[in-house]
Amino acid sequence: MHNAAQWGNLPLMQKTFRDxxxxxxxxxxxxxxxxAQDAGVSYEQLKNLAQGKSKSTNVDDAVRIAASFGTNLESFLEGQMISTEHPTIAIAGKVGAGAQVPVFDAYPKGAGPQVECPPGLTPHNIVAVEVEGDSxxxxxxxxxxxxxxxxGHDSVPSDIIGHRCVCEDLDGMGWVKQVKAGDEPGQFHLISLNPGANNMWNVQLRWAARVQLHWPADLAKKI
Known part of the structure; x- marks a missing residue:
């Protein structure tokens, strides 16, 4: 059960994201x-929102803004904030490494499960994915x-090379692989963590991010 605090005297469901x-x-x-710093969004974007020049924002940024207040999008729109005594991180979806790989965002935006933030991480701008299968x-x-x-959107930073990464290809499929430089600029070799699984060669990626932390299933405290 969340320890939640109401934000003001607004109705249960806000009329706009700006409210x-x-x-x-x-x-x-x-x-x-x-x-803006915690959510990884533009300060000008937030200023325009506050000044009424816009009443909403794109869904991805809305999720990040809600997370910067320690809650998910649904609770944010209801005017509730999860207590910072137990900050949470959103689980974006599931990911695999075999031939049949689930796509990201398996859950509606802001409506997926949350997990207690592990020690050593801050909940801002951090996302989790759940491993599916034994690949x-x-x-x-x-x-x-x-x-x-x-x-950020469509970002493949140079420091991913040689590291285990969560990534998404141009077909919208999610992978967890060791990323190595491909044969041409903008191409990458995706090396499987399981020696018996297939590697992928010269793949173009929509984005990639290094795995910051691995948490075994028996330690995760889903909320």
């Missing part, structure tokens, strides 16, 4: 610059959670 944002700012005492054994097992930091 929820202004109420959260007022109740939390956070500055818009701090929210990543013995490194990762079914039900394990992998935490990663999204580096």
């Amino acid at each position: 929820a944002f202004l109420a959260a700012i007022k109740s939390s005492g956070k500055s818009m610059r701090q929210v 990543m054994e013995p490194v990762y097992s079914a039900g394990d959670l992998l935490f990663y930091r999204r580096n």
Whole structure:
């Protein structure tokens, strides 16, 4: 059961995302610059929202803004904030490494399960995915959670080379692989963690992010 605090005297469901944002700012005492930094969104975007030049934002940024206040999008729009005593991180979906790989965002935006933030991580701008199947054994097992930091839209930073990464290809399929440079610029070799699984050569990626933390299934505290 969440320890939640109401943001002001607004109705249960906000009329606009802007209403929820202004109420959260007022109740939390956070500055818009701090929210922009925590959520990884533009300060100008938040300023336009606060000034009424826009009443909403794209769904991905809305999820990040809600997470910067320690809650998911659904609770944010209801005017509720999860207590920061037990901050949470959203589980974006499931991911595999075999031939049949689930796509990301298996859950409706903001409506997926949450997991307590592991020690050593901050909940801002961090996402988790759940491992499905046994194609990543013995490194990762079914039900394990992998935490990663999204580096922005359509971003494949140079520091991913040689590391285990969560990534998405141009077909919208999610993978967890060791990423190596491909034969041509913009191409990557995806090396399977399981020696018996197939590697992928010269793949183009929509985005990739290094795995920040691996949490075995029996340690994860889903909420």
